[in-house]
Amino acid sequence: GDSVTQMEGPVTLSEEAFLTINCTYTATGYPSLFWYVQYPGEGLQLLLKATKADDKGSNKGFEATYRKETTSFHLEKGSVQVSDSAVYFCALNRDDKIIFGKGTRLHILP
Amino acid sequence: NAGVMQNPRHLVRRRGQEARLRCSPMKGHSHVYWYRQLPEEGLKFMVYLQKENIIDESGMPKERFSAEFPKEGPSILRIQQVVRGDSAAYFCASSPPSARYNEQFFGPGTRLTVL
Numbered sequence: 302g303d304s305v306t307q308m309e310g311p312v313t314l315s316e317e318a319f320l321t322i323n324c325t326y327t328a329t330g331y332p333s334l335f336w337y338v339q340y341p342g343e344g345l346q347l348l349l350k351a352t353k354a355d356d357k358g359s360n361k362g363f364e365a366t367y368r369k370e371t372t373s374f375h376l377e378k379g380s381v382q383v384s385d386s387a388v389y390f391c392a393l394n395r396d397d398k399i400i401f402g403k404g405t406r407l408h409i410l411p
Numbered sequence: 412n413a414g415v416m417q418n419p420r421h422l423v424r425r426r427g428q429e430a431r432l433r434c435s436p437m438k439g440h441s442h443v444y445w446y447r448q449l450p451e452e453g454l455k456f457m458v459y460l461q462k463e464n465i466i467d468e469s470g471m472p473k474e475r476f477s478a479e480f481p482k483e484g485p486s487i488l489r490i491q492q493v494v495r496g497d498s499a500a501y502f503c504a505s506s507p508p509s510a511r512y513n514e515q516f517f518g519p520g521t522r523l524t525v526l
Binding site for chain 2: 337344350396398401
């Protein structure tokens with residue numbers, strides 16, 4: 302079945318460092334791909350999405366490109382802030398449901 | 412426009428009791444989804460409902476779990492005779508009838524602890 306695999310955390314970086322969180326997927330067809338973010342004690346917020354191959358989703362300085370050839374959707378940010386500390390989930394849609402990776406916890410040190 | 416609302420935010424039950432989790436979708440949204448997040452795991456789909464109809468319950472455990480979304484009022488996820496393994500965060504999401512790319516909006520979750 303469809304699945305999403307993302308790098309295990311926690312990931313700890315210093316403020317202003319470059320961030321990459323790897324995500325790969327297994328799916329039939331061409332699902333839409335998402336990154337969700339969960340701040341402490343809160344629900345999930347959609348961070349960005351891409352709906353077809355070579356699309357780039359972007360929001361709040363984060364970017365991810367839908368790569369069909371490598372079945373990947375890696376999340377990147379050029380300069381992270383302390384406020385980016387959260388858990389990040391890579392996901393895809395399949396019919397009426399969203400399939401999530403296990404999440405990557407990110408700690409940003411001042 | 413208020414977001415998806417869930418209550419209670421935290422719920423403690425003893426083994427054998429019943430747990431009722433409520434979800435009010437965003438205004439104008441008629442589709443509701445429930446997901447469960449076990450410790451150190453991602454979210455897993457449980458059930459998809461529209462008003463008065465269960466559309467997909469492929470992720471629901473076969474016993475003790477049920478869900479409804481009545482014509483009036485919030486969606487309810489009900490867990491009978493809870494066991495310790497039911498301890499998890501339960502998230503509700505909603506979407507409008509014409510959601511593109513299945514974009515779902517999530518509530519803050521209910522964290523269930525079974526003693």
